Amino acid sequence: MTDLEKKTVEGIISAEQADPMVKEWQATLKKEWDEYLASGKTTLFDSATLHKLQTYNGGDKAGKPVLIDTFADNTLPAINWLESLGMEFKGEVFTVLGALWNRSHKPVKPLGTGYIETYMNYISENSSDIEIMVDTKADSFIVEDGVVKGVNAEKNGGKVTLRANKGVILAAGGFGANSEMREQYNTVWPSLKDVKTTNHTGATGDGIIMAQEINASLVGMEYIQLLPMGDPKTGSLSGNIEQGVQNRIFVNKEGKRFVDEGARRDVMTKALMEQTDANMWVIVDQHSYPTGDTKNNFNETIDDLVAAGRAFKGDTLEDLAKQIGVDPASLVNSVETFNKAVDGTISDEFGRTLFADKIDTAPYYAGARVPTVHHTMGGVEINEHAQVVDANGQIIKGLYAAGEVTGGIHGTNRLGGNALADIAVFGKLAGQNAALAK
Numbered sequence: 001m002t003d004l005e006k007k008t009v010e011g012i013i014s015a016e017q018a019d020p021m022v023k024e025w026q027a028t029l030k031k032e033w034d035e036y037l038a039s040g041k042t043t044l045f046d047s048a049t050l051h052k053l054q055t056y057n058g059g060d061k062a063g064k065p066v067l068i069d070t071f072a073d074n075t076l077p078a079i080n081w082l083e084s085l086g087m088e089f090k091g092e093v094f095t096v097l098g099a100l101w102n103r104s105h106k107p108v109k110p111l112g113t114g115y116i117e118t119y120m121n122y123i124s125e126n127s128s129d130i131e132i133m134v135d136t137k138a139d140s141f142i143v144e145d146g147v148v149k150g151v152n153a154e155k156n157g158g159k160v161t162l163r164a165n166k167g168v169i170l171a172a173g174g175f176g177a178n179s180e181m182r183e184q185y186n187t188v189w190p191s192l193k194d195v196k197t198t199n200h201t202g203a204t205g206d207g208i209i210m211a212q213e214i215n216a217s218l219v220g221m222e223y224i225q226l227l228p229m230g231d232p233k234t235g236s237l238s239g240n241i242e243q244g245v246q247n248r249i250f251v252n253k254e255g256k257r258f259v260d261e262g263a264r265r266d267v268m269t270k271a272l273m274e275q276t277d278a279n280m281w282v283i284v285d286q287h288s289y290p291t292g293d294t295k296n297n298f299n300e301t302i303d304d305l306v307a308a309g310r311a312f313k314g315d316t317l318e319d320l321a322k323q324i325g326v327d328p329a330s331l332v333n334s335v336e337t338f339n340k341a342v343d344g345t346i347s348d349e350f351g352r353t354l355f356a357d358k359i360d361t362a363p364y365y366a367g368a369r370v371p372t373v374h375h376t377m378g379g380v381e382i383n384e385h386a387q388v389v390d391a392n393g394q395i396i397k398g399l400y401a402a403g404e405v406t407g408g409i410h411g412t413n414r415l416g417g418n419a420l421a422d423i424a425v426f427g428k429l430a431g432q433n434a435a436l437a438k
């Protein structure tokens with residue numbers, strides 16, 4: 001726990017807040033913080049209350065406190081639950097981009113496969129009556145006497161009618177891959193029509209449109225998340241050489257840092273958009289890749305990325321700068337100044353507070369990145385029981401929703417790591433509440 005991290009917690013405790021529930025969180029955090037200080041501990045402080053306040057503040061106070069309360073109280077239980085089903089997480093936490101705190105849990109198996117295997121194993125071992133229908137497109141809800149009773153869908157060109165005994169759970173994801181919907185709702189960014197996305201092609205917003213057709217309330221649709229981390233050719237996160245927030249910097253084409261690299265995702269992306277060609281280089285050193293076969297979050301080794309021309313490797317910073325067409329003196333100066341902020345000789349010029357090691361050990365690596373659409377914070381309004389709410393504030397009977405299809409939790413900006421937490425917490429809640437429905 002560094003002095004800068006201590007200041008962050010104290011700033012959150014003393015910040016002006018208007019919402020009564022948020023003020024309560026602050027009072028709880030103060031108690032937790034005093035206990036931590038009295039304990040003499042030096043390890044990183046964290047709590048569900050700090051997570052609530054960071055989620056709320058990090059979304060510009062536009063998220064609903066009652067949803068954030070349910071969310072953050074249930075994230076650790078959700079991890080424990082997933083582990084009880086066989087999901088494996090690595091022993092150490094890290095800070096995923098835009099998480100603002102060191103609390104991100106990395107699965108042992110890459111690319112989401114750990115989650116899918118866990119659920120599939122559970123289903124095959126415990127629930128022979130669960131049928132999974134892939135390539136089946138839901139089109140509309142079946143509503144009878146004001147209660148959602150099922151969905152109309154299409155498979156191989158034929159109609160499929162699916163009826164539900166207890167309730168329907170909408171979990172059809174966001175609309176990051178639907179550029180028309182992005183254009184329809186975006187009021188925050190310049191046009192996103194031609195911006196690429198990190199997302200899969202199924203992030204079409206279908207579920208939001210279906211829910212809207214039965215008068216569901218939509219919230220926060222204008223809040224679309226971009227990352228400064230897209231592959232310049234595809235927009236994908238693949239090829240990203242960062243290994244967490246603490247050990248890397250971003251430099252522009254002039255070799256200069258331009259933002260606090262531990263900041264919110266929207267802050268970093270806006271800053272990137274103002275740089276030459278909206279293009280930047282992620283710079284790391286041996287601390288991130290102790291060996292050439294060390295993998296990034298996309299299961300790619302750094303050696304393979306270098307061999308494919310997707311990353312560059314230099315024995316010195318000057319050498320690296322020449323390879324990427326950046327002024328060597330400028331890159332060296334940026335790294336040296338950053339290193340002084342790491343050891344506390346100077347305050348960071350961009351107010352960065354999250355540090356680990358200096359960038360001072362060869363080999364050095366660089367990878368190019370551009371802005372890319374990542375996530376949509378807005379969607380179908382739910383209450384804290386994951387029930388869908390209509391435009392008049394009434395519950396739509398029989399309909400639950402969870403995950404990126406919903407809105408109202410993350411406000412204007414979702415913190416890194418909060419989406420996977422969201423889908424586990426509200427997915428489980430939606431399932432439980434639908435199962436218990438009369």
Ligand SMILES: Cc1cc2nc3c(=O)[nH]c(=O)nc-3n(C[C@H](O)[C@H](O)[C@H](O)COP(=O)(O)OP(=O)(O)OC[C@H]3O[C@@H](n4cnc5c(N)ncnc54)[C@H](O)[C@@H]3O)c2cc1C
Nearest residue numbers: 137138171172173198199202206237403404417418419420
């Ligand atoms: C590359 C990448 C990396 C990420 N990394 C992280 C991370 O490290 N931490 C984190 O917290 N979050 C991360 N996120 C965000 C997070 O993964 C998503 O927000 C989350 O997976 C959304 O889950 P979901 O179940 O709500 O929706 P999805 O996972 O999008 O699933 C929705 C499903 O519904 C299907 N569907 C859509 N329309 C229909 C229809 N009409 N009929 C039938 N099916 C339909 C889609 O095809 C899809 O299979 C990442 C996202 C991306 C793209």
